[in-house]
Amino acid sequence: MSESLKSKAEAIFNLIVDMRHWNAQFNGVYVKTEDLAPNPYLKPNFIKSKNDETLVWINPAFMTRMISDIASLRDGFTLKITSNKLINKNNAPDKFEKKILDRFDKNTEVPYYWSLEDNTFRFVGALKTEKDCLKCHSKQGYKVGDVRGGISVTFDAKKEFTQLEEINKDKEQTIIFLVIAAIGSILTLLIYQTMQRNDERKISNLNETLEIKVKELDEFNQTLHNKVKEEVVKQREKENLLIQQSKMAAMGEMIGNIAHQWRQPISAVSAIMMNIKWTAIEQGADKNFLDDRMKEANEQLKYMSQTIDDFRTFFKPNREKEYFDLKAEVKKAYHILQASLENQNINLQIYSKTQLTAYGYANEFSQVVLNIISNAKDVLIEREIQTPKIEIHLSKDEDNIYCEIKDNGGGIKKEIIEKVFEPYFTTKEGHGTGIGLYISKEIIHKHMKGTLKVENIKDGVNFIISIPLVKEKRIGNS
Incomplete structure (x- = not known):
């Protein structure tokens, strides 16, 4: 169970480190608040907005303490940032934390230490200096990669063990339930197999009856298919007949339209022929006159021929x-x-x-x-x-x-x-x-x-x- 406690503490530590990194990359954040007093160890620790509102500066350390206050009330564990080189005396290490910080100074490769005594679980993770940390801590002589302190996580081990026991108890009950369910399934299967053997003869008879019914159904389905096919053929013949009737009716209408189309050119050709006849009798038509009149007549005849082509193409x-x-x-x-x-x-x-x-x-x-x-x-x-x-x-x-x-x-x-x-x-x-x-x-x-x-x-x-x-x-x- 100690491993479970260590894993939980390590997860909390890593989350706090990520949150501090987010805060540090913005060089802290300013928040609007009426209840929170500015941190006296930060200079400047607040600014005024255009609307004369007080905005308090929250740096990573200040944010860690605020999160610790919330965690102790809601989640039953405490957080603390501590160091051998203090800026804020409220972050001074206790005896256990001091011992761990000294170990970090001697061996910077060890990421954390933990202890379980008197139902209290203690965890201290090494807090290494990153580039964003130097904005506030460079004056203390730290370089990137140095261990400049630690984050301490403390919670009630007895309470945690009780919760783990309840979880394990639920697991045991679930396993027992699954075993009982498996035994029940096996018994059910055995009973089913016994009943199946007793009913094989009945099922065989039912299968024979079913095969007969399926054959009858197939024959009925084939008959129905043939009927549908016949009706489709009849419907297509009916539609083709309707289309043919429509075309014949349209053809009759087209004959009337041809008459309208030809009425004017026929009258024009008739007038041209009368003009040729009158001119030939009265004045003696010359070759040029006859050529012009014949050209006009041919134009009208071409128009009539084109009309026939149009109608033929239309009905093709x-x-x-x-x-x-x-x-x-x-x-x-x-x-x-x-x-x-x-x-x-x-x-x-x-x-x-x-x-x-x-x-x-x-x-x-x-x-x-x-x-x-x-x-x-x-x-x-x-x-x-x-x-x-x-x-x-x-x-x-x-x-x-x-x-x-x-x-x-x-x-x-x-x-x-x-x-x-x-x-x-x-x-x-x-x-x-x-x-x-x-x-x-x-x-x-x-x-x-x-x-x-x-x-x-x-x-x-x-x-x-x-x-x-x-x-x-x-x-x-x-």
């Missing part, structure tokens, strides 16, 4: 995902409907501050935009809006890019706005399949990993397409 399926410019695909959808929109005096504007790159099926995205614009056009015409307009806003945040398509067609009734993405739901009485918006949402959700939502805004409605932002891949400017 692209089954491999690609990086594409969002604004370019929006413009592609707009060009398909441009003549029809202008014929109805519908103003369409596209707003985009920066290039936005998406990843997915470009043509399918254009079809979604085309479908929403076409629906907006029909609403604006049906409701006879005075200044019909459609706005397309392209933007992004940290994670997504957005295509918002807004119109001023009066919005959608609250009771049906949640149904617009359901298959076969339509507000166009007498025409419309009711699958356009359903297919559009499926394309954005399943093929583009995004979302398609709708909300009413002032004077109209806003369809919001959100798809993941491509942060690294860039493509050419449109």
Whole structure:
């Protein structure tokens, strides 16, 4: 048990040395206090703050005595700093401490001495001079490494032994409990093994029954798997049929758009041919005149040919995902409907501050935009809006890019706005399949990993397409 007491005293000594070192490296500290009198052995022992407050200087020795006062009251041990070369007479060594200090003077390599007599444990550790100590003790002739005194630790050994005995008693009780628990575990294991042998036959029978049930469950699971597989195939066939119906409906609408696109160039070609005929009859057309008129006619025919290419590209399926410019695909959808929109005096504007790159099926995205614009056009015409307009806003945040398509067609009734993405739901009485918006949402959700939502805004409605932002891949400017 003496070793336990020595270890405790040594730990206290080392802690005090560390605290003194901390204090010394700042050349002491000043503290604000009303109850503590300045140390008369320190000069100067206090200063005044700007607010005329008294700040007392606490050096390592003063701090050690203050800690000793607290320890004796709270923890039952005392501390004392002592030396053969005194500055403060209150630190004078007693008989035991004097004997130890003399030993330190003879042998500076011994770090401490201890003694146990009459239930009192005494410990004195050597206090060696460090660089920070020379600020106060250089005038005493000390050099770095000299033993200039010691720190004495004293406590009641009987009280400590009593506490150790209680701890050891608790350990013994714990060991007894663990032994009893181990014996109980062994007995339980023996009983369990006996019961296990008696029940092996029952368990064997249960295992046979369980194997039969597992086999039945596997067969049922396989049947269920086949049913699910059949339903998935049916669902895919249903979706493919809906997509085909949507494309056929869109194709019919495109024929009407082609008619709008061609109406003006056909009229222009007809006028050119009439001009050639009239000039040839009335004035006698020369070669340059005929070349100019034929050039104008060819330009109109090229425009019509380009229109056919645009429609063919638009409906060409692209089954491999690609990086594409969002604004370019929006413009592609707009060009398909441009003549029809202008014929109805519908103003369409596209707003985009920066290039936005998406990843997915470009043509399918254009079809979604085309479908929403076409629906907006029909609403604006049906409701006879005075200044019909459609706005397309392209933007992004940290994670997504957005295509918002807004119109001023009066919005959608609250009771049906949640149904617009359901298959076969339509507000166009007498025409419309009711699958356009359903297919559009499926394309954005399943093929583009995004979302398609709708909300009413002032004077109209806003369809919001959100798809993941491509942060690294860039493509050419449109």
